Amino acid sequence: MLKINKDECTGCGLCVKVCPFDAMHLVGEKAQDDEKCTLCGACVKVCPVDAITIERKRVDPSKFKDFKGVWVWAEQIDGQLRNVGLELLGKGRELADKLGEPLCAVLLGHNVDEMPNILAQNGADIVYVSDQEILAHYTTDAYTDVISALILTEKPNIVLFGATSNGRDLGPRIAARLQLGLTADCTGLDIDDKRQLIQTRPAFGGNIMASILSPYTRPQMATVRPNVFKPPTDAAKKADIREVDIKVNKAAVRTKIVDTIIEMEEGALKVDEAEMVVTCGRGIKTPENIEVVGELATELNAALGGSRPIVDQGWMKHHQQVGQSGRTIAPQLYIACGVSGAIQHLVGMRTSDVIIAINNDPDAPIFTVADFSIVGDLFKVVPAIVKELRRVKAQK
Amino acid sequence: MKIIVPIKQVPEIAEVKIDPETKTLVRAGIPSILNPFDEFAVEEAVRIKEKFGEGEVIIITMGPPQAEDALKKCLAMGGDRAIHLSDRAFAGADTWATAYTIAQAIKTEEPYDLIICGKQAIDGDTAQVGPEIAEILGIPQITYALEVEVAENKKRIKVRRETDEGFEVVDCRLPALLTATKGLNEPRLPSLMAIMKAGKKEIKLVTAETLGGDPEQFGLPGSPTQVVEVFTPEQRSAGIKIDGTEDPEGAAKQLVEWLLKKGVI
Numbered sequence: 001m002l003k004i005n006k007d008e009c010t011g012c013g014l015c016v017k018v019c020p021f022d023a024m025h026l027v028g029e030k031a032q033d034d035e036k037c038t039l040c041g042a043c044v045k046v047c048p049v050d051a052i053t054i055e056r057k058r059v060d061p062s063k064f065k066d067f068k069g070v071w072v073w074a075e076q077i078d079g080q081l082r083n084v085g086l087e088l089l090g091k092g093r094e095l096a097d098k099l100g101e102p103l104c105a106v107l108l109g110h111n112v113d114e115m116p117n118i119l120a121q122n123g124a125d126i127v128y129v130s131d132q133e134i135l136a137h138y139t140t141d142a143y144t145d146v147i148s149a150l151i152l153t154e155k156p157n158i159v160l161f162g163a164t165s166n167g168r169d170l171g172p173r174i175a176a177r178l179q180l181g182l183t184a185d186c187t188g189l190d191i192d193d194k195r196q197l198i199q200t201r202p203a204f205g206g207n208i209m210a211s212i213l214s215p216y217t218r219p220q221m222a223t224v225r226p227n228v229f230k231p232p233t234d235a236a237k238k239a240d241i242r243e244v245d246i247k248v249n250k251a252a253v254r255t256k257i258v259d260t261i262i263e264m265e266e267g268a269l270k271v272d273e274a275e276m277v278v279t280c281g282r283g284i285k286t287p288e289n290i291e292v293v294g295e296l297a298t299e300l301n302a303a304l305g306g307s308r309p310i311v312d313q314g315w316m317k318h319h320q321q322v323g324q325s326g327r328t329i330a331p332q333l334y335i336a337c338g339v340s341g342a343i344q345h346l347v348g349m350r351t352s353d354v355i356i357a358i359n360n361d362p363d364a365p366i367f368t369v370a371d372f373s374i375v376g377d378l379f380k381v382v383p384a385i386v387k388e389l390r391r392v393k394a395q396k
Numbered sequence: 397m398k399i400i401v402p403i404k405q406v407p408e409i410a411e412v413k414i415d416p417e418t419k420t421l422v423r424a425g426i427p428s429i430l431n432p433f434d435e436f437a438v439e440e441a442v443r444i445k446e447k448f449g450e451g452e453v454i455i456i457t458m459g460p461p462q463a464e465d466a467l468k469k470c471l472a473m474g475g476d477r478a479i480h481l482s483d484r485a486f487a488g489a490d491t492w493a494t495a496y497t498i499a500q501a502i503k504t505e506e507p508y509d510l511i512i513c514g515k516q517a518i519d520g521d522t523a524q525v526g527p528e529i530a531e532i533l534g535i536p537q538i539t540y541a542l543e544v545e546v547a548e549n550k551k552r553i554k555v556r557r558e559t560d561e562g563f564e565v566v567d568c569r570l571p572a573l574l575t576a577t578k579g580l581n582e583p584r585l586p587s588l589m590a591i592m593k594a595g596k597k598e599i600k601l602v603t604a605e606t607l608g609g610d611p612e613q614f615g616l617p618g619s620p621t622q623v624v625e626v627f628t629p630e631q632r633s634a635g636i637k638i639d640g641t642e643d644p645e646g647a648a649k650q651l652v653e654w655l656l657k658k659g660v661i
Contacts, residue, residue: 045534058620077561140527140537165560169539172524176495176531181620184491184522199621202629203520205409211625254536255568258554263562270560300661318542318558318579324409324518325432325578333660347409350632354660356651360641369632372654374647376640384648389661392652 001055002033002043008051015043015052018252020149040149041177042252045141058179059218064157067218069126070096071156073147074105074119075166077138081115083273084162086122086231088224091189092160093123093232098191101157102126105239108146110136120239123232128154130244134253137260138166141253144173149246151178156219158197160189163223171223181214183222187330187351196220205324205347226273227330263317271322274303276333277352279322281307281345283338283359283378287315293337296382299389300333307339323348338378341366358382397451397550398508399441401475402498402529403434405459405466406519414628430466433514435473435583436576441512442474443581444546452476454508456501458486458494464599471594472586478599485604488616491520495528496618500609501602502533509550511573515540523575530573538566540577546570 011029023036024043031043031052044052059067070092074085089105096103105124107115109131116127130146143166151159151174159174161167163185175182188200192213197220199212214220264270271277278297284290290304297304306316308323322329324344334352339345341357341364349355350369357370358378367373374381408427415422430438438455445451455470457463458481467478479501486497502511511533513526523539530537542563543556554567558577586594604614612618636654640647655661 047534050534140539144531165540165558168523169527169537172491172495172522172527173531173537175492175524176528179492179620181490181492182524183621184520184524198624204407204412205518205521206629207409207412207414209627209629210623211627212621213624214621217620254572255538255566257564258567259563259565260559261563261565272560319560319562328521333655343409351629354655354658355632356655358640362639367637368634370637371635372651373634373637374640374651375637376644376647380644381640381647384644385651388645388648388652392656 002037002039003053003055004031004033005051005053006030008049010049012048014046014048014251018042018046018249020145020246020248038149038152040145040152042145042149046252058216061216064218067155067157069102069104069154069156069158070099071104071106071159071219072124073159073161073167073170074107074115075162075164076107076109076112076115079111079113081118082162082164083231084164084167084224084226087226087229088160088162089119089122089124090232091224091229095158095189095191095197099157099195104128104156106147106150108135108143116239116241120237120241123237124239127239127241128244129241130246132248134248134250137257139253139255139257140169140173141255142248143170144177145248145252146244146246148174148177150244151219159219159221161221161223163225167223171221175221180217180219180221183212183214186222186224187228189222189224197222202351205343206350225328225330227275263319269301269303271303271305271320272327272329275331276300276302276335277305277322277329277331278302278335278337279305279307279339280310280337281339282309284310287313289379290315292379292382296335296337296386299386302333302335307345308342336366336370337382339366340364341369397444397448397510397546398454398505399444399451399510399512400454400456400502400505400508401434401437401441401470401512402456402502402525403438403466403470403514404431404457404517405429405463406431406517409518414631428462428465430469431514431517433516433518433576433578435514436578436580437512437514438470438473438475439581439583440544440576441510444510444544445474448546448550454479454505456498457481458489458497467599468594469586471597471599472591473584474590475597477597479602480599481602481607483603485611486615488619489614490619490621491522491524491528492620493613493615493618495525495532496609496613497607498525499529499532500607502529504608507571509570510546510553511535511571513573513575515575515577526573526575533573535571535573536568537573537575538568539575541574542577542579544574544580
């Protein structure tokens with residue numbers, strides 16, 4: 001429940017302003033909540049004198065049945081839905097069907113236009129839409145406020161987030177506000193015989209896998225890596241699209257985006273989202289030579305990445321780095337060109353479906369995880385592969 | 397400025413091996429290190445203090461007694477004092493219970509200006525404890541910081557942060573919590589002198605009893621997530637290996653044929 005320390009309260013009214021439910025009022029110059037309060041926490045966050053606190057109790061397991069539905073946060077960026085949201089709808093459908101509960105997409109943004117329909121076509125039974133100018137760009141505060149409040153009022157059973165930069169910023173914030181468990185970067189999700197969500201994730205650099213449950217709290221929440229699950233293929237249908245009536249006040253958003261710099265080239269693929277990834281390592285010797293490997297990436301329509309030394313030299317961007325201090329990825333096809341395969345690199349890519357390695361050192365560690373290894377000069381082998389791919393393509 | 401840096405001691409992942417017989421993690425003899433992302437956090441805190449020529453950098457960790465080594469490294473890098481949360485009652489904490497426990501310790505240091513965490517620890521890779529601490533303390537967060545600029549009046553901060561598409565410059569009022577990512581700075585190697593001096597700096601040991609807060613939220617019992625099974629994934633082994641030094645075209649042909657047969661392309 002919400003507790004207001006009347007001795008501390010200065011009656012500034014900030015909580016009244018930010019309450020998305022119009023549940024806060026000033027009574028005798030002191031804050032007072034009413035029955036509309038959902039314990040969303042928006043007021044706690046902005047109170048300058050920390051006079052408001054929330055006491056939460058863990059959910060009594062007998063109440064678990066009140067929590068229904070599998071939710072997917074459908075992240076959008078500049079009017080584009082991220083692929084991971086659709087992938088999660090694919091997996092979410094399976095989980096929802098096992099539970100016999102609805103699959104819901106949660107969409108926050110501004111001028112979202114066609115996006116709710118796309119989510120419906122990808123299997124959502126219900127699409128919750130909050131369309132406000134303040135949600136046009138992701139901010140931790142605004143997104144946490146809306147989704148936390150929605151969870152409290154609608155009581156889902158499961159909430160899934162894509163483990164993107166924003167998903168990993170948002171998920172833990174909501175989890176901490178609602179005192180819920182959150183399993184990071186899951187690569188496997190299933191329902192056990194007690195109808196609990198089994199969340200499987202790698203730890204210790206992929207050396208071990210852990211299966212995790214959230215036995216005492218609802219909803220059960222997880223972030224899921226992009227590219228682990230497949231988007232649904234045949235779900236074209238109509239969803240119940242519901243406008244969410246939760247308004248975010250400017251005062252509730254404490255960070256201000258001053259500038260946004262898009263570094264991704266138009267149409268370029270991301271290493272953590274692409275189905276195929278081609279990377280180069282120290283073996284390419286000079287930045288000009290990246291083009292040799294880049295040509296292979298283009299030919300395959302793969303994302304181009306690099307190992308740590310390449311990024312440290314400034315030859316590639318940070319978001320292109322594959323490995324422990326960069327991105328951990330699992331594409332269907334991974335081709336390492338001139339990458340020796342330090343363990344920090346291997347932990348970032350060894351769960352890829354198929355790994356190809358090309359290196360002139362027959363003892364390079366990358367060969368120990370590769371399904372197909374070619375010992376040889378990458379400047380000769382890689383162009384030969386490109387040539388062969390083109391020849392095969394021309395034949396088709 | 398009072399800057400707090402929560403850190404973690406982690407096993408050197410590069411040294412972690414799987415016992416081929418028992419298929420379990422071999423922990424014996426694996427060196428423990430300061431989480432690499434935390435080095436960026438400590439370095440940035442020390443640089444901010446140095447820039448203003450005043451302030452205090454307080455390092456906090458939760459961990460077993462040997463985690464003191466990681467604290468000592470941070471003190472050698474320029475931290476002023478440290479708090480070591482060490483108690484069997486804290487063991488087995490998930491990210492929420494960890495964040496709750498560390499947040500209690502941070503509350504004892506109020507008022508503070510800035511908290512800097514590493515983006516994530518390399519053993520769990522969750523990236524959750526930083527944002528969870530921020531939420532529990534009720535302060536804003538800016539994750540994946542690449543460049544930090546504290547305003548002259550020390551009331552605001554401007555941060556260039558990494559996004560999936562590029563960068564974003566975010567401004568906010570202090571106190572706030574940042575998480576540091578690679579590229580924020582080059583962490584210093586402490587000099588021998590600095591290491592000697594660090595030996596004299598205070599490391600305050602705090603137990604569950606002296607910490608305060610709700611003890612029911614500590615450790616495994618306080619954790620909303622529970623690990624029910626740990627298993628070793630199927631280890632990858634080397635597949636086909638061919639020599640393409642003499643005949644790169646032939647090797648390329650074999651590879652493409654193999655890829656086609658596998659249905660990968």
